[in-house]
Amino acid sequence: MSGVSSAIYGLAGLTLDPEEKAFFRDADPWGFILFARNVEGVRQLSRLTLELRDCVGRDVPILIDQEGGRVARLKPPTWRAAPAAQRFADLYLKDEEAAIEATRLNHRLLAHELRAVGIDVDCAPVADLRIEGADAIIGDRAFGTTPEPIAHLGRAAMEGLMAGGVAPIIKHIPGHGRAKADSHLELPVVPEEHGLLSETDFAPFKALNDAPMAMTAHIVYADIDDSAPATQSREVVEKVIRGEIGFDGLLMTDDLSMKALEGTFRERGERSLKAGCDMLLHCNGDMAEMKAVAEGAARLDGKRLERADAAAAARGTIEEFDPQDAESRLNALLEPVTG
Structure with missing residues (x-):
């Protein structure tokens, strides 16, 4: 795997066009990420994931954002409408054990649904806090307003995904919940003291620091480093994410095309790697941007390669599973929340 690039790319449509095939073959990314624009149905999506792996000639990780609630790329009626994280957070306030079991079951079902179409990495769980007065970008995607429920429910989510052979990505490290702006649109600055x-x-991420992968927050934490967002801050990556939080898994950027970041796409990638990120994530499928990211990407070696291999290995053995029974048990556990 020594020739593999430290990049994950999106693609434009429902199938690969000749230019994409040639670029991906040459760039040799570590993985791919899919969005709603890439999804038409079960057969099409299954063909696409096979096509992506065939294109690079290996069992490349394929990612998707399938949290449930409003962040779900696979949607009804073809796929189950998984609940948002807040539904489990609400249950946790009434019955902690029921909420943990429901979260584990829900994410085991998500894993089952994803593996059925060849997807084996989920950009979940969100380990950010839901904080009153912050931008709504996190909101009901959070498992709570305090670290404890997020740590417990985030752990259950990770366990459910991994039992189904899907590797989880905790996000957005070291914490997006306090941001008063959406980093898709602008650069948030968090002024609170370290x-x-x-x-x-930071506490939920510390509790989940054994996750195989984490995705950064494009946020300036002014009391730690007022000159750069976490994704591009060596101070934040080394001292907070690797040091204080103790995360030693594969660290990927959030999407490099988000408006929180400045500079050319090559510069965005180079700054992120220099700060200590292992992997560059580019999502929108724009070929010109991807080519520029590829110029800034590095070939995986040393510690980055070790982390990438460990993350890929987290797409582990699929445990025996009855999806109908699991969905029935999940619905029974969630009934007190809606009943």
């Missing part, structure tokens, strides 16, 4: 952030925002 000590407060350690006790609150």
Whole structure:
């Protein structure tokens, strides 16, 4: 795997066009990420994931954002409408054990649904806090307003996914919940003191620091480094993410095409790798942008390669599973929330 690039790319449509095939074959990315624009149905999606792996000639990780709620690329009526994280957070306030079991079952079902179409990495769980007065971009995607439920429910989500052979990605490390702006649209600045952030925002990520992968937050934490967003801050990556939080898994950027970041796409990638990220994520499928990201990407070696191999291996053995029974049990557990 020594020739593989430190990049994950999206693609434009429902199938690969000749230019994409040639680019991906040459760029040799570590993985791909899919969105609603790439999804028409079960047969098409299954063909596409096979086509992507055939294109690079190996069992490449294929990612998707399938959290449930409003962040779900696979949608009804073809796929189950999985609940948003807040539904489990609400149950946790009434019955902690039921909420943990429901979260585990829901994510085991998600894994089952994803593996059926060749997807084996889920950009979930969200380990950010839901904070009143912050931008709504996190909102009901969070498992709670305090670290404890997020840590417990995030752990259950990871366990459910991995039992189904799907590797989880905790996001958005070291914490997006306090941001008062959407990093898709602009660069948020969090002014709160480091000590407060350690006790609150960073705490769920510390509890889940054995996750195989994490995705960064494009956020400036002014009390730690007021000159760069976490994705491109060596101070944040080394001292907070690797040091204080203790995360030693594969660290990928959030989408490089988000408006929170500045500079050319080559510069965005180079700054992120220099700060200590292992992997560059580019999502929109724009060929010119992807070519520029490829110029800034590095070939995986050393510690980056070790982390990438460990992350790929987290797409492990699929445990025996009865999806109908699991969905029935999940619905029974969630009934007190809706009943």
